[in-house]
Amino acid sequence: xxxxxxxxxxxxxxxxxxARITSGDAATPxxxxxxxxxTALVDAPDGxxxxxxxxxxxxxxxxxxxxxxxxxxxKAAAASLADVAAMGGVATSLVVGFGAPGDLPAAWAVSLAxxxxxxxxxxxxxxxxxxxxxxxxVVISVTALGDLQGRAPVxxxxxxxxxxxxxxxxxxxxxxxxxxLSRGFKSPKVLVDAHRFPEPPYEQGPLAAIAGATSMIDIxxxxxxxxxxxxxxxxxxxxxxxxxxxxPGPMQDAAAAYNVDPREWMLTGGEDHALLATFSTPEVVPxxxxxIGRVVAGEPGVSVxxxxxxxxxxxxxxx
Amino acid sequence: xxxxxxxxxxxxxxxxxxARITSGDAATPxxxxxxxxxTALVDAPDGxxxxxxxxxxxxxxxxxxxxxxxxxxxKAAAASLADVAAMGGVATSLVVGFGAPGDLPAAWAVSLAxxxxxxxxxxxxxxxxxxxxxxxxVVISVTALGDLQGRAPVxxxxxxxxxxxxxxxxxxxxxxxxxxLSRGFKSPKVLVDAHRFPEPPYEQGPLAAIAGATSMIDIxxxxxxxxxxxxxxxxxxxxxxxxxxxxPGPMQDAAAAYNVDPREWMLTGGEDHALLATFSTPEVVPxxxxxIGRVVAGEPGVSVxxxxxxxxxxxxxxx
Numbered sequence: 001x002x003x004x005x006x007x008x009x010x011x012x013x014x015x016x017x018x019a020r021i022t023s024g025d026a027a028t029p030x031x032x033x034x035x036x037x038x039t040a041l042v043d044a045p046d047g048x049x050x051x052x053x054x055x056x057x058x059x060x061x062x063x064x065x066x067x068x069x070x071x072x073x074x075k076a077a078a079a080s081l082a083d084v085a086a087m088g089g090v091a092t093s094l095v096v097g098f099g100a101p102g103d104l105p106a107a108w109a110v111s112l113a114x115x116x117x118x119x120x121x122x123x124x125x126x127x128x129x130x131x132x133x134x135x136x137x138v139v140i141s142v143t144a145l146g147d148l149q150g151r152a153p154v155x156x157x158x159x160x161x162x163x164x165x166x167x168x169x170x171x172x173x174x175x176x177x178x179x180x181l182s183r184g185f186k187s188p189k190v191l192v193d194a195h196r197f198p199e200p201p202y203e204q205g206p207l208a209a210i211a212g213a214t215s216m217i218d219i220x221x222x223x224x225x226x227x228x229x230x231x232x233x234x235x236x237x238x239x240x241x242x243x244x245x246x247x248p249g250p251m252q253d254a255a256a257a258y259n260v261d262p263r264e265w266m267l268t269g270g271e272d273h274a275l276l277a278t279f280s281t282p283e284v285v286p287x288x289x290x291x292i293g294r295v296v297a298g299e300p301g302v303s304v305x306x307x308x309x310x311x312x313x314x315x316x317x318x319x
Numbered sequence: 320x321x322x323x324x325x326x327x328x329x330x331x332x333x334x335x336x337x338a339r340i341t342s343g344d345a346a347t348p349x350x351x352x353x354x355x356x357x358t359a360l361v362d363a364p365d366g367x368x369x370x371x372x373x374x375x376x377x378x379x380x381x382x383x384x385x386x387x388x389x390x391x392x393x394k395a396a397a398a399s400l401a402d403v404a405a406m407g408g409v410a411t412s413l414v415v416g417f418g419a420p421g422d423l424p425a426a427w428a429v430s431l432a433x434x435x436x437x438x439x440x441x442x443x444x445x446x447x448x449x450x451x452x453x454x455x456x457v458v459i460s461v462t463a464l465g466d467l468q469g470r471a472p473v474x475x476x477x478x479x480x481x482x483x484x485x486x487x488x489x490x491x492x493x494x495x496x497x498x499x500l501s502r503g504f505k506s507p508k509v510l511v512d513a514h515r516f517p518e519p520p521y522e523q524g525p526l527a528a529i530a531g532a533t534s535m536i537d538i539x540x541x542x543x544x545x546x547x548x549x550x551x552x553x554x555x556x557x558x559x560x561x562x563x564x565x566x567p568g569p570m571q572d573a574a575a576a577y578n579v580d581p582r583e584w585m586l587t588g589g590e591d592h593a594l595l596a597t598f599s600t601p602e603v604v605p606x607x608x609x610x611i612g613r614v615v616a617g618e619p620g621v622s623v624x625x626x627x628x629x630x631x632x633x634x635x636x637x638x
Contacts (some may be wrong), residue, residue: 011638129372145370217357
């Protein structure tokens with residue numbers, strides 16, 4: 001990829017931008033046709049393909065004054081890549097729709113693509129195609145394709161009475177970082193960075209599937225909100241117990257400074273893309289997951305430390 | 320799908336809209352997991368999957384005062400579905416990212432989804448997932464997955480000296496319709512409708528592949544512009560001969576009224592998604608295609624009736 005990107009999108013045009021983003025692309029195993037034709041063509045080794053799409057809009061999902069284009073690219077890719085992991089799969093390829101104003105610096109768009117590729121490379125996925133159009137603000141759609149490696153998908157609907165609930169990856173960090181940024185602060189840096197781009201535990205998705213996870217979801221809306229999605233899809237009640245939680249140091253510090261309970265960030269903060277899974281017994285929970293609750297029979301819903309929690313707190317569009 | 324859609328997106332919320340769009344979905348062959356989980360899961364029968372993405376932005380690709388939401392849904396889906404046909408494939412499924420302001424009537428969004436499904440149904444494809452977010456204007460990303468049915472993809476790069484150039488489907492109609500709408504006219508209706516939603520000759524894509532098409536592209540930017548894409552990818556010159564063209568009646572009428580040459584609409588108008596293909600001999604050109612030119616050795620480029628044509632005329636973003 002070239003970084004020789006003086007000028008704006010208007011200066012270099014749609015095809016100029018595509019040429020800069022795709023220049024230097026090497027042949028990639030599994031990619032039979034890459035960018036530049038009517039469609040890409042990628043291998044689907046087990047005869048099925050997992051597919052998911054996320055749409056990110058400037059001002060709503062990211063701000064150019066808060067995040068670098070690399071960060072935004074990583075964040076945009078992570079949202080879809082984590083969805084594939086949450087099915088127990090491994091993402092293979094991405095296609096990206098990119099809309100932006102004509103006065104956007106071309107270098108910004110090239111860096112965004114670099115961020116998307118960096119994040120994809122964490123799981124071995126590659127950018128295989130896309131679309132570039134003019135738009136009043138930056139809009140990014142990321143579609144990820146994934147391979148389940150012959151396994152059954154791990155659905156939201158498989159949690160059963162008696163299962164344990166476990167989580168892998170950090171959660172609440174992005175929400176805490178957003179709270180800090182919203183108040184004009186830029187530290188603790190580790191929390192602010194967590195909002196700028198997540199670090200989903202991608203590799204834990206297939207491991208959970210292999211270990212026999214009965215259900216799985218990635219936490220994009222918030223722990224309670226996404227646990228509720230599992231509870232409703234499975235027709236069960238999920239009990240979360242925070243009494244054993246070790247609150248990460250930066251969360252403790254920030255929460256003390258703002259006089260809030262850091263558990264609320266961890267229960268309601270979204271966009272970290274931790275993986276929440278259920279397993280039939282504690283013994284099969286794989287390394288990397290921590291048990292935080294259990295599945296019981298009852299009205300679909302989520303309780304925390306014995307208290308029923310309403311849906312509020314999860315991110316909702318149009319709310 | 321329910322059409323019980325009073326209120327706005329803000330009234331019913333992200334999940335309310337998704338519920339209305341997906342309610343009543345029946346199980347579909349080839350769709351192993353449909354909407355509602357972290358990803359969809361679809362069959363990829365020959366172990367490969369074609370994938371393409373188009374992004375449409377209100378005010379740039381469509382206007383809500385010119386087109387119904389059904390029309391816009393059809394147009395959005397057609398752009399990606401035609402890309403799959405242009406590889407010689409059959410689209411199997413779509414994932415859609417949808418952004419819109421909170422005050423958009425929910426019924427508008429439900430009708431958009433209906434239009435997307437209507438168009439997809441023309442080729443047997445289904446809507447399997449997506450994302451719904453808030454945005455300052457309507458934004459639609461459509462990603463299509465397709466099946467090449469065991470065949471090699473028909474690339475842009477396979478045209479060879481001596482091939483004939485042939486086209487299937489109407490072309491120039493959408494451009495003529497846009498010219499009419501831009502001047503405030505709504506007739507001839509058939510041209511205006513052609514701009515509101517295209518009618519790509521989807522079935523001709525696989526037929527061309529079976530017949531041995533050496534290259535293929537769908538005309539989204541304009542005949543000359545897209546022929547140039549083939550010429551550049553193949554390293555050949557394409558000669559188009561308009562002397563035999565039968566100008567469709569509505570084009571003749573509209574062109575006469577505006578004192579323009581209708582051939583220019585046909586040469587430079589985009590968004591009809593006609594299929595332009597090359598074949599080694601006239602004898603193998605399948606029914607539905609009309610020969611309009613030939614491939615010759617030489618500098619990559621396009622000439623029309625012996626006159627070299629520059630790139631101008633094709634639609635360009637950021638131009």
